[in-house]
Amino acid sequence: MSWLDDLDDDEPEFDEADVRVRPNPKANRPRTKRRPAHADARTARVLGVDRGRYTVLVDEDGPDEHSVLAVRARELRKMPIVTGDRARVVGDSSGDQGTLARLIGIEDRTSLLRRSADDTDQVERIVVANADQMLVVVAAADPEPRARLVDRYLIAALDAGIRPLLVVTKTDLADPARFLTHFEGLDLQVFTSAREDMPVDRIGAALVGHSTVFVGHSGVGKSTLVNALVPSAQRATGHVNVVTGRGRHTSSSTVSLRYHGHGGRGWVIDTPGVRSFGLGHVDPANILRAYTDLAEIAEECPRGCTHLPDAPDCAIADALQQGRLGPRGAERLDSLQRLLGTFADRPATRGSDT
Secondary structure, eight states: OOGGGGSOTTSOOOOGGGSOOOOOTTOSSOOOSOOOOOTTOEEEEEEEEETTEEEEEESTTSTTOEEEEEEEOGGGTTSOOOTTOEEEEEEOOSOOTTOOEEEEEEOOOSOEEEEBSSTTOOOOEEEEESOOEEEEEEESSSSOOOHHHHHHHHHHHHHHTOEEEEEEEOTTTSOOHHHHGGGTTSOOEEEEOBTTBOOHHHHHHHHTTSEEEEEEOTTSSHHHHHHHHSTTOOOOOOOBOTTTOOBOOOOOSOEEEEEEETTEEEEEEEOOOOSOOBOTTSOGGGTGGGSHHHHHHHTTSOTTOOOSTTOTTOHHHHHHHTTOSOTTHHHHHHHHHHHHHHTTTSOOSSOOOO
């Protein structure tokens, strides 16, 4: 009999599955990419951003509407979150002092107003999300109005699918009539405002039911207008430097403010004043569409017409020669050609025939 016969048949057999494995030294369970469903998340509107803290409005238009301070979740660290965004919020959303909620997701955006540092920079900077109107504020004087800056605002609005409005302030200092002829033919509602005759009611009526972003050069009276429409806003106001003719930046951040009036409510989104508005992110095909009257004439142009000064058989140039573009047609065409020339060597990102 061999020594094997001495083994007890009831003895258990062992294999590699019985080897004890040392636990994960960093955790007792393996990491997973699965994230919590957060079925209890609440939807909130981002009212403002300040140094990594987000003021959001929970239960908008509901009986428990209140503001909450929140931080973003780690998985959103590479996603820009801006004023106007609709975010999903979890955690302590009581709004009590010392509490912080957490933003764990962003809802689909209906619009994005963007700008770039200059026309050659295609890195976009998001100004505001989910706005459906833009109110461009420009002064009739002090500082002098800049028609081409307004053109850029209009193009950015068109590119974002936002309806533009225009208000000319300080009309007690200068007559804006000649400046306004630059925008003849555009689908643009215009308001005029003087120090003692601010059209708060007319502008307010246009804000009801809308989310309106206010933009403008520093010193044009944008913050003064915001304070008149939303008295609780208390936005800082400044003055224009008599030497440089430039306004001083008073609003340092973008913020959403609730407007009440005319039997309804809306949102006023105040933005810091800017002296330039780069369009490096814009599809050049959208530039012509900002000039509604010129775009209609351009339908007569040959296919692929650039509408630049050397473009052969350009219907817009022909219309100018025939006197069909109005008293400031030459300036409007020059403005269009300057903008189109900026993008002449850059292909459109979303194809178009114009």
